[in-house]
Amino acid sequence: MIRISGLEKKYGKINAIQDINLELTKGRIYSIMGPNGSGKTTLLKSILGLVLPDKGIIEVNGINTRTTHSYRHYIGYMPQTASFPQNLQVKEVIEIIKRIRVTNKSLDLELYEKFNIPSFESKKISSLSQGTLQRLSGTIAFLFNADIIILDEPTVGLDPYSAEYMKQKIKKEILKGKLIIFTTHILNEVQELSDNLVFLYEGRVKYFGPVPKESDNGTFKKMIYNLFQENE
Amino acid sequence: MNKFNIAKYVLFDIIRNKWLITYSIIFFITSSLLTYFSGTEERTISSLLNVVLIIIPLVCLIFTSMYYYNSRDFIQMLLTQPVERSNIFFSEYIGLSISLIFAFLLGILFPIFSFGLTLSILILVVVGIFLIFIFTSLSMLFAVKFDDKLKGLGLILFIWLFLTVIYDGLLLYLYYLLADYPIEKFTVIFALLNPVDISRIAILMNLDLSAMMGLTGAAFLKFFSNPLGLIISFVSLIIWVILPIILASKNFSKKNF
Numbered sequence: 001m002i003r004i005s006g007l008e009k010k011y012g013k014i015n016a017i018q019d020i021n022l023e024l025t026k027g028r029i030y031s032i033m034g035p036n037g038s039g040k041t042t043l044l045k046s047i048l049g050l051v052l053p054d055k056g057i058i059e060v061n062g063i064n065t066r067t068t069h070s071y072r073h074y075i076g077y078m079p080q081t082a083s084f085p086q087n088l089q090v091k092e093v094i095e096i097i098k099r100i101r102v103t104n105k106s107l108d109l110e111l112y113e114k115f116n117i118p119s120f121e122s123k124k125i126s127s128l129s130q131g132t133l134q135r136l137s138g139t140i141a142f143l144f145n146a147d148i149i150i151l152d153e154p155t156v157g158l159d160p161y162s163a164e165y166m167k168q169k170i171k172k173e174i175l176k177g178k179l180i181i182f183t184t185h186i187l188n189e190v191q192e193l194s195d196n197l198v199f200l201y202e203g204r205v206k207y208f209g210p211v212p213k214e215s216d217n218g219t220f221k222k223m224i225y226n227l228f229q230e231n232e
Numbered sequence: 233m234n235k236f237n238i239a240k241y242v243l244f245d246i247i248r249n250k251w252l253i254t255y256s257i258i259f260f261i262t263s264s265l266l267t268y269f270s271g272t273e274e275r276t277i278s279s280l281l282n283v284v285l286i287i288i289p290l291v292c293l294i295f296t297s298m299y300y301y302n303s304r305d306f307i308q309m310l311l312t313q314p315v316e317r318s319n320i321f322f323s324e325y326i327g328l329s330i331s332l333i334f335a336f337l338l339g340i341l342f343p344i345f346s347f348g349l350t351l352s353i354l355i356l357v358v359v360g361i362f363l364i365f366i367f368t369s370l371s372m373l374f375a376v377k378f379d380d381k382l383k384g385l386g387l388i389l390f391i392w393l394f395l396t397v398i399y400d401g402l403l404l405y406l407y408y409l410l411a412d413y414p415i416e417k418f419t420v421i422f423a424l425l426n427p428v429d430i431s432r433i434a435i436l437m438n439l440d441l442s443a444m445m446g447l448t449g450a451a452f453l454k455f456f457s458n459p460l461g462l463i464i465s466f467v468s469l470i471i472w473v474i475l476p477i478i479l480a481s482k483n484f485s486k487k488n489f
Contacts, residue, residue, distance in 0.1 A: 049312070085306055100315050101313060
């Protein structure tokens with residue numbers, strides 16, 4: 001579970017996020033939406049420890065993220081753009097992460113197999129396409145069976161088949177009681193995958209609540225449209 | 233997790249880097265040709281001196297900063313794993329320094345084989361290794377501090393130009409202005425403030441070329457030939473390694489990625 005209270009971050013004079021209060025619980029999928037520069041990435045990076053907030057507290061499974069790095073054992077992360085050391089082999093990249101995250105949990109090899117990672121495991125990163133790197137990045141996010149999975153635009157850059165596998169995987173993980181957070185600009189993805197939406201505008205939460213069901217497509221689109229309109 | 237696990241893979245990545253391999257080969261060819269045509273050990277080291285004092289700092293500064301800038305996304309990914317920031321930072325530093333030292337040692341193999349590991353060559357090697365540690369840490373400091381690659385690289389090039397050329401030019405001008413005053417002791421102090429100067433003097437003193445430096449050379453000889461002088465210059469080189477890397481590490485641990 002992730003509890004965020006009074007979170008604020010400024011870059012110079014600009015408020016990237018302000019007064020964010022959220023409680024994200026296990027067994028749910030949360031999508032984060034908002035226009036460019038609304039604070040989505042800052043919020044995710046604050047949870048991951050990449051950005052150090054000016055104010056507020058983030059707790060992951062009861063651990064204050066400021067006090068230790070060990071809470072990141074609970075998190076699997078897929079960045080928006082995958083990037084790895086160019087001269088390493090794929091298996092070496094996986095090995096680094098394995099050595100960092102020494103875990104007793106069994107590895108989740110589903111995406112590893114679905115994305116056919118073994119077929120290019122011995123290849124150098126520099127010889128792979130960006131789409132293949134995205135597949136590798138997605139695999140690593142799920143590999144360690146983390147309780148919380150954070151995905152930054154997970155289907156961007158993936159071919160249609162891989163994007164579909166990724167969506168199926170997200171749906172499956174929720175049955176295991178995991179907490180999944182993802183950012184996206186694709187409305188259909190929000191409706192298809194998530195049950196809760198966090199809508200950010202100028203660093204503030206403008207909507208935090210359930211996503212209307214797929215059958216109520218018109219209502220959902222109208223809701224998102226209104227959220228954009230109200231804040232313009 | 234073993235603290236050196238990440239450093240090991242940084243090292244694996246860099247030693248397969250084509251630019252580093254090319255640099256090692258060019259360095260090896262240059263030092264071999266210099267050794268072959270110079271003939272004597274003293275002349276070879278005098279020729280290699282400029283390569284060590286000018287090229288090594290430049291290569292370390294540029295290679296380290298470029299590698300850091302190009303690895304930023306992967307560093308971010310590592311930072312989302314359960315590992316301390318300092319561990320990632322020092323892994324990058326150790327991996328970079330060791331691979332550059334490896335390239336340097338490979339490059340200087342021919343003179344070592346030709347003349348054996350004499351005291352003069354040993355000093356050249358030690359000084360080269362110190363310069364690699366110093367300029368890699370300086371480069372890390374600026375690369376971590378400035379997210380803008382252009383700004384970072386610009387400053388790094390200025391640091392190189394300042395320490396290898398401008399600093400000596402300013403000192404020469406100062407000595408010229410104060411030629412009538414007894415400033416020999418101050419020249420030693422000024423030299424200690426620049427790692428390139430300390431390295432140059434340490435090598436030249438051992439080659440007994442101080443006579444070519446006039447009164448300043450006599451002051452250097454007096455300072456560097458006594459154990460305290462050697463210890464002070466050694467300590468100042470160590471400070472030049474440690475200070476930038478501590479500042480860079482502090483910056484790294486407070487940085488927003």
